[in-house]
Amino acid sequence: MSTTRPGRGSNSVNLRLYNERTLLQRLRRAGEASKADLARWAQLTNTAVGSIVQSLEAAGLIETFGRRQEGQRGQPASLYRLNPKGAFGVGVRLDRSSIETVLVDLSGKILARRAHDLLLPPPDRALDLVRRDVASVLAVLDPAERQRLSGVGLALPCNLGSWLRELDLQAGFRVWDEVDFGALLAQAVQLPVFKENDGNAAGIAELFFGVGRASSDFLYLFIGPAIGGAVVVDGEGMRGSTGNAADVAMIPVPPSRLASAPDTGKSWDILLSRASLNALARHLRFHGEPITGRADLETCCERGLPAVREWLDDCIDALVPAVRSAIAVLDVPVCVIDADIDAGLIDELIARLDAGLRSIAPESCGTPQLRRGSFGADAGALGAASLPMFFNFSPRADVLRGQAPRSAAVLHV
Amino acid sequence: MSTTRPGRGSNSVNLRLYNERTLLQRLRRAGEASKADLARWAQLTNTAVGSIVQSLEAAGLIETFGRRQEGQRGQPASLYRLNPKGAFGVGVRLDRSSIETVLVDLSGKILARRAHDLLLPPPDRALDLVRRDVASVLAVLDPAERQRLSGVGLALPCNLGSWLRELDLQAGFRVWDEVDFGALLAQAVQLPVFKENDGNAAGIAELFFGVGRASSDFLYLFIGPAIGGAVVVDGEGMRGSTGNAADVAMIPVPPSRLASAPDTGKSWDILLSRASLNALARHLRFHGEPITGRADLETCCERGLPAVREWLDDCIDALVPAVRSAIAVLDVPVCVIDADIDAGLIDELIARLDAGLRSIAPESCGTPQLRRGSFGADAGALGAASLPMFFNFSPRADVLRGQAPRSAAVLHV
Numbered sequence: 078m079s080t081t082r083p084g085r086g087s088n089s090v091n092l093r094l095y096n097e098r099t100l101l102q103r104l105r106r107a108g109e110a111s112k113a114d115l116a117r118w119a120q121l122t123n124t125a126v127g128s129i130v131q132s133l134e135a136a137g138l139i140e141t142f143g144r145r146q147e148g149q150r151g152q153p154a155s156l157y158r159l160n161p162k163g164a165f166g167v168g169v170r171l172d173r174s175s176i177e178t179v180l181v182d183l184s185g186k187i188l189a190r191r192a193h194d195l196l197l198p199p200p201d202r203a204l205d206l207v208r209r210d211v212a213s214v215l216a217v218l219d220p221a222e223r224q225r226l227s228g229v230g231l232a233l234p235c236n237l238g239s240w241l242r243e244l245d246l247q248a249g250f251r252v253w254d255e256v257d258f259g260a261l262l263a264q265a266v267q268l269p270v271f272k273e274n275d276g277n278a279a280g281i282a283e284l285f286f287g288v289g290r291a292s293s294d295f296l297y298l299f300i301g302p303a304i305g306g307a308v309v310v311d312g313e314g315m316r317g318s319t320g321n322a323a324d325v326a327m328i329p330v331p332p333s334r335l336a337s338a339p340d341t342g343k344s345w346d347i348l349l350s351r352a353s354l355n356a357l358a359r360h361l362r363f364h365g366e367p368i369t370g371r372a373d374l375e376t377c378c379e380r381g382l383p384a385v386r387e388w389l390d391d392c393i394d395a396l397v398p399a400v401r402s403a404i405a406v407l408d409v410p411v412c413v414i415d416a417d418i419d420a421g422l423i424d425e426l427i428a429r430l431d432a433g434l435r436s437i438a439p440e441s442c443g444t445p446q447l448r449r450g451s452f453g454a455d456a457g458a459l460g461a462a463s464l465p466m467f468f469n470f471s472p473r474a475d476v477l478r479g480q481a482p483r484s485a486a487v488l489h490v
Numbered sequence: 491m492s493t494t495r496p497g498r499g500s501n502s503v504n505l506r507l508y509n510e511r512t513l514l515q516r517l518r519r520a521g522e523a524s525k526a527d528l529a530r531w532a533q534l535t536n537t538a539v540g541s542i543v544q545s546l547e548a549a550g551l552i553e554t555f556g557r558r559q560e561g562q563r564g565q566p567a568s569l570y571r572l573n574p575k576g577a578f579g580v581g582v583r584l585d586r587s588s589i590e591t592v593l594v595d596l597s598g599k600i601l602a603r604r605a606h607d608l609l610l611p612p613p614d615r616a617l618d619l620v621r622r623d624v625a626s627v628l629a630v631l632d633p634a635e636r637q638r639l640s641g642v643g644l645a646l647p648c649n650l651g652s653w654l655r656e657l658d659l660q661a662g663f664r665v666w667d668e669v670d671f672g673a674l675l676a677q678a679v680q681l682p683v684f685k686e687n688d689g690n691a692a693g694i695a696e697l698f699f700g701v702g703r704a705s706s707d708f709l710y711l712f713i714g715p716a717i718g719g720a721v722v723v724d725g726e727g728m729r730g731s732t733g734n735a736a737d738v739a740m741i742p743v744p745p746s747r748l749a750s751a752p753d754t755g756k757s758w759d760i761l762l763s764r765a766s767l768n769a770l771a772r773h774l775r776f777h778g779e780p781i782t783g784r785a786d787l788e789t790c791c792e793r794g795l796p797a798v799r800e801w802l803d804d805c806i807d808a809l810v811p812a813v814r815s816a817i818a819v820l821d822v823p824v825c826v827i828d829a830d831i832d833a834g835l836i837d838e839l840i841a842r843l844d845a846g847l848r849s850i851a852p853e854s855c856g857t858p859q860l861r862r863g864s865f866g867a868d869a870g871a872l873g874a875a876s877l878p879m880f881f882n883f884s885p886r887a888d889v890l891r892g893q894a895p896r897s898a899a900v901l902h903v
Contacts, residue, residue: 236854317821408730441649
């Protein structure tokens, strides 16, 4: 389904909004600045910056915290920074085997958290549980802070009901593909809900609070039960026509060589089957390790079991051509790697992936700089919570064009 | 090398420029419109649109061509359309085995052309030749038209000096990697030069004059001597950090199974080695066909030689996983296929690729709509010529942000 999304005309209201968000972004990245700093940086007049700073301060999004002498004479200039209590976001991350709800502030600090490790129940029961968790995390805000809640972000795997075989799940998740959980949640909590797939949400957390402070173009990979990803180009998360850009799990790769891998009967498999913690768990169980959750996986990594290394070899063999393909298409200079467990695994993945990418780099092609993700197991929930703040406070080109975000990502109650 | 390209503030000058270009784009896509049509569509006031239309008409970029009765009463409204003679662009396409120079108008019509099939000479000799060709195509413009020349677009393969083995060339192209031919050309012809790699340039022609009139998101593939590509997202060509986004030629694939393929001694090869007319020419020569140029290749395709079919099988086996990977990363709904030769080859490629993509589509994943490119062998030169017009007349987000294009793509004299 191919459509032309028309680029409409823009106006001075959009312009003002865009400039407000540009200055907020600058403060988020720089930490602190005077009005003169901001005007110089943004190439706006002092009058324009003064007016924007005044309204951002009145809205409680920024605050002064001291003065600095600029030049030889005159009054010291006030310094501004983001007010961490200027906005709050709730994040809900649903996975096939966990539900997590967090409350974060504008600085990305997690203020409250509720988590459940459980096989995802049917939508109505999940909704009950999430509704209670949202109410519970919101209880830490006082009434004035509650006014600054920017909404609820919802992150869930794309096609939740699919790939149950690849993920060794015997469950009836199909119903999840037929329900609009975002709309149900918006109705239940009476707040705007912003929905993204979990990989893109985690990538937005990295863009808003992590690597994105220094880097505007990167490929983001998150190794969880499955593997998720995000693409950030020019400081914006790429959504894709169906909201599934960076669906790295679906990249075709050769079949696994692990004895534990199910026979696909095909000459190819998908990256999901090999570069995922589910594949690691399956391989460990095959070798007699009882694995019931993330903690067991971390323990096995710490013990340095040969089976962990075998899986790592197989994972890297699949990951190297997949990442090389993605980099050839995107031409981004950085690839961020994060995972749901650590115990040395992330550093090992990065070192092995780096060596692998160097070994197949074609003539005249460089390899991306590999960086560790900032949030590990928190990436999913923090990503969800960053969605309402990202859509409300980031200078996206859509804002300037006066366009709504590219999809039905925003559900108002 | 990772840098943050700051999103600066914007102003009313950028806003006006962006709105002008938005209306031009609308006229390019819609063909004709009244001021009221444009105001409704762009969500701008009648006054704003009237002022913009007046200045576009004064600049000769648009023209009236009749009237239409709108509503029950009042004067019929003037209808506007692009003035094909409102702007001109020169395109220079350098390839390892050809040099082509064209002059096109704002409608994409090729007004003059000079072409040479020759092994690319050293830069100084190529410059002499191109300078003469540019002067020669410009001679068809009268002095008034000459004032409306928007510049010269230069398209050349990325890393021209590389992959000579894969392309069976014994030549000293390394010098091309060390020279800034765009700067030399700007100096020689005393015109601004806009440089892109050939795949991206051809993709911009498709965006500006072809499939892009109906589709704002697509992957573009061009099978020439090598294989080039482009990615269009939200109506903008993706450039990439080094100007090499959509470098599909470098996607890793399994080695070729053709007897004619050189032994790489590796378990992988690059798409360039298999999905390119060079690979077809090599395979035909291996089977005793004397191939000296594109015409010979077309003749072999028309004759339906078994060797053509063998290469096609091998090409598709490489192309299917590569395109599947690119679509997983980009989530674009359309893939455009074009080639330097036809004789039925393009339709055959599309049908075979479509079947291949369907056969490996993972659960819950669709396949892109495959479309024929609009320009065939002209794509490269037309792409080059569209660069100055695209950068001057398209409503890119960079315009609204008051930013220069993302790279040193624009070389002013």
